[in-house]
Amino acid sequence: MVQTQKQSHYPSITTHENVVKRTLSITVDNEPGVLARVIGLFSGRGYNIDSLTVTETEHAKHVSRITIVTQGTPMVIAQIKNQLDRLVPVHRVHDLTEEGNPLERELALVKVVGKGEKRIEALRMAEIFRANVIDASIEHFVFEVIGKSSKVEQFISIMTELGLVEVSRTGIAAIGRGATTG
Amino acid sequence: MARQMTGAEMVIKALQDQGVEVIFGYPGGAVLPIYDELFQQDKVRHILVRQEGGAVHAAEGYARSTGKVGVVLVTSGPGATNAVTGLTDALMDSIPVVCLTGQVPTHLIGNDAFQECDTVGITRPCTKHNWLVKNVNDLARVLHEAFYIAKSGRPGPVVVDIPKDVQFGTGNYVGPSNIQHKTYKPKMKPEQPAVREAVELLANAKKPVFYTGGGVINSGPKASQLLREFARLTGYPVTSTLMGLGAFPASDKQWLGMLGMHGTYEANLAMHDCDVMFCVGARFDDRITGRLDAFSPGSKKIHIDIDPSSINKNVHVDVPIIGDVAYVLEDMLRVWKAKAPQLDKAAHKAWWKEIDGWRAKRSLAYKNHTDFIMPQYAVQRLYELTRDKDVYITTEVGQHQMWAAQFFHFDEPNRWMTSGGLGTMGYGLPAAIGAQLAHPKSLVIDIAGDASILMNIQECSTAVQYQLPVKVMILNNQYMGMVRQWQQLLHGNRLSESYTEALPDFVKLAEAYGWTGVYCDKPADLDDAILKMVETKGPVIFDCRVANLANCFPMIPSGKAHNEMLMGEEVSDELVGSAIGKEGKSLV
Structure with a gap:
């Protein structure tokens, strides 16, 4: 006899363990829609994007470099790299994390509004973080802070206490260490 | 040789230069210049379908039965959106299709013009690649590139979206021989260490099975020949996915029948119990594997695929081999022959005996009737x-x-x-x-x-x-x-x-x-x-x-494993009979 089954027909979802974070550098032809292809791949296949930066890096050849920070199980990461590599305008996919502790930097613009003690404290903290003041009035500062994401995060978190009203971040730009190129 | 001509002329010229004999299409406002050129020549035959979806499926049938590229020509807007199902179908089944779509003139793009849609946007996830050609001087190159992309590596559908003003515009035509792709270079030939490792595994297998798929068909008739030769040489059992049927002859005694959700008992059990699985151009689809954590738990797996992203997507494999099936099998055959391995005959005999036991279940058996047709x-x-x-x-x-x-x-x-x-x-x-x-x-x-x-x-x-x-x-x-x-x-x-x-x-x-x-x-x-x-x-x-x-039946139900198949005879007439009321029964 066939039993009525309540569960779905489809295999149960495999639980994901051992999620790792990776920084990928993708060199692509800078043609219309290329970014949409890359992003569409991530959304269409359910991959995560933690950070994304893109700009043309070799103007003569119309080549752009996309830096993506993503996370997943090692099997998913391998899939992401293979799927990216399969896109026609993609030249190369580099797993910078796998290739060795890459240099990663991010820039943030942080607007802080306030008066009195908090304002002075904000400026003092900015000095500690080597953030530059790039705009100011008697009631606000815009700081420019550059560094690893953790440093930027920390700076923003401190500024939250001191009148932070707006943040703009670039996302991570990354490059491998040493004389070899990515 | 560069020659001056209109975009519409280039389309026809490119089709001719690519050796296209038949295209399937449906005219409309945004492709009229191309249809006008079609009318004035007799090398490319146009088949007028009744709906654009039909055009893509017809092109798929043409492509699948010949090994050539199927070509589709449709208009902008609804013409393109009607083609989407066919394009997705061709992508999923790796069928080479070149779909040319008309587009509103470039100055109207983004304007919500009549019969405008974002064709490249809509078809981006359902094509292998697509292009919007905004300059007539790029058109010939893109068309030839489109054919190259559609048929090389893992085949698939591509879309070339051509605005009407580009069809009317005049520019330089280049022939197919001038096309060299700068980024897309699929790997055809396998790495030799992987080939040797695979042969080694197969040679020492006690309970081997060949699991073949649509990749064998896509690789061409030579791949089927090599598969047959390799199967004969080894004497191992062969099963295939739905897409791979015909690559190995169903009349052969080594044939187990199709595997998967509605595959035979012997094919699925052989997959479940094997010690070496040789996957040739298949992709471990969910209709094949059933419950993943119970899929062929005790086997070492070899996987030939031209698309690296198919490797380890669903199932971890021990020996991945990236390459075209025909090239890989050729190399494997050469290594196998040079090695002339001593096979474990006794183990294989026992394995076949086990398989014959499963075959005896006659999983495809059905009860015939004299008063109605089964x-x-x-x-x-x-x-x-x-x-x-x-x-x-x-x-x-x-x-x-x-x-x-x-x-x-x-x-x-x-x-x-x-x-x-x-x-x-x-x-x-x-x-x-x-x-x-x-x-x-x-x-x-x-x-x-x-x-x-x-x-x-x-x-x-x-x-x-x-x-x-x-x-x-x-x-x-x-x-x-x-x-x-x-x-x-x-x-x-x-x-x-x-x-x-x-x-x-x-x-x-x-x-x-x-x-x-x-x-x-x-x-x-x-x-x-x-x-x-x-x-x-x-x-x-x-x-x-x-x-x-x-x-x-048989059927592997509800995320079950290969060895938990539901057989036809287990489903009583009563149960099936109770599925419908009096009114329905009178229709039998």
């Missing part, structure tokens, strides 16, 4: 009565598709066209039209269901216009059979919307289109009806009334 029997008789003919089979999607796969046997590749990955109802009739165009003298039969056939029934008109004698055999059970089967098995018999209330009279429908209609509902008359369908000169719809409540 659908399995209908396909079996169709097969037996057309064995001596040059036959191409297409299908729609559903129970009839699975029965066709189980009971129609293929000894050659490229003879079987079905929508495997996407499961597109309405695929079969246009695909049959495409296959018939490529093989005008052959017998092309669409094994259909009563629900599926209505999804692209308008293509009957196309067959008449081009005098294509396609045959449509409808296994008519007055249900969306597979939907009903699942509702019976999984949804407490609540047959929500799966009963086809108001089916047309298919014989009259055939006649309305200028086809011949054949009807049969008695097993005793079945052979005559089949022969009438086969022997009638023009196109025929055969309304074959089959048992309404027959279900498709």
Whole structure:
């Protein structure tokens, strides 16, 4: 006899363990829609994007470099790299994390509004973080802070206490260490 | 040699230079310049379909039955959106299709112009690659690139979106020989260490199985030949996915039948219990694996695939080999012959004995009746009565598709066209039209269901216009059979919307289109009806009334493992009978 089954027909979802974070550098032809292809791949296949930066890096050849920070199980990461590599305008996919502790930097613009003690404290903290003041009035500062994401995060978190009203971040730009190129 | 011509002329010239003989299309405002050029030449034949979706499926049928690229020409907006299902189908099944779409003039793009849609945006995820050509001087290069991308590596559909002003504009034409792709260079030849490792594993296997797929067909006839040679050399059992049927002859004694959800008991059990699995151009799809954590738990797996992203996608494999099946098998055969391995004959004998035990279960057996036609029997008789003919089979999607796969046997590749990955109802009739165009003298039969056939029934008109004698055999059970089967098995018999209330009279429908209609509902008359369908000169719809409540078995249900198959005889008539009320029963 066939039993009525309540569960779905489809295999149960495999639980994901051992999620790792990776920084990928993708060199692509800078043609219309290329970014949409890359992003569409991530959304269409359910991959995560933690950070994304893109700009043309070799103007003569119309080549752009996309830096993506993503996370997943090692099997998913391998899939992401293979799927990216399969896109026609993609030249190369580099797993910078796998290739060795890459240099990663991010820039943030942080607007802080306030008066009195908090304002002075904000400026003092900015000095500690080597953030530059790039705009100011008697009631606000815009700081420019550059560094690893953790440093930027920390700076923003401190500024939250001191009148932070707006943040703009670039996302991570990354490059491998040493004389070899990515 | 660069030559000046208009964009529309370039399209036709490029098609000619690519050796295209047939294109499938439907005209409209944004492709009129191309249609005007088509009119003024006679090298490229245009087949007017009745809906753009039909054009893509016809191109797929043409491509799948010939190994060539299928070409489609449709207009902007609805022309392009109607093509989307076919494009997705071709992507899932790796069928090379070049689809040319018209687009509104460049200055109107983004303006919500009449019949405008974001074609490259819409088709980006359902094509291997696509282009919007904004400059007529890029057009020829893009067209040749499109053919290159569609057919090389893992084949797939591509779209070239051509605005109307680009079709009118004049520019330089370049021929196909000048095209070199800068980024897309698929790897065809395998790494030798992987080849040696795979041969080593296979040579020492005690319970081996070949699991082959559509990649063997896509790789070309040589791949099928090499597969046969390798299988013969090893003496190992062979099973195949739905897409791979015909690559290995179904009449061979090493053939286990199809595997997967509706595959044979012996094929699935061999997959489950094997110690070395040799996957050749298949992709461990969920319809094959069932429950992943119980999929062939004790085996070492070798996987040949041209697409690196297929490796380790669902199932971890021990020896991945990236490359084209034909190149890889060639290398493996060479290494195997040089090595001349001593096989464990005793172990293989025991393995075959085990397999024979599973075969003895006769998992495809069904109970035949004298008062109504069993659908399995209908396909079996169709097969037996057309064995001596040059036959191409297409299908729609559903129970009839699975029965066709189980009971129609293929000894050659490229003879079987079905929508495997996407499961597109309405695929079969246009695909049959495409296959018939490529093989005008052959017998092309669409094994259909009563629900599926209505999804692209308008293509009957196309067959008449081009005098294509396609045959449509409808296994008519007055249900969306597979939907009903699942509702019976999984949804407490609540047959929500799966009963086809108001089916047309298919014989009259055939006649309305200028086809011949054949009807049969008695097993005793079945052979005559089949022969009438086969022997009638023009196109025929055969309304074959089959048992309404027959279900498709064996089946691996609900995320179960290969060794937890549901067999036909375990499903009592009572249960199936209780699925429907008095009114429904009177229709049997």
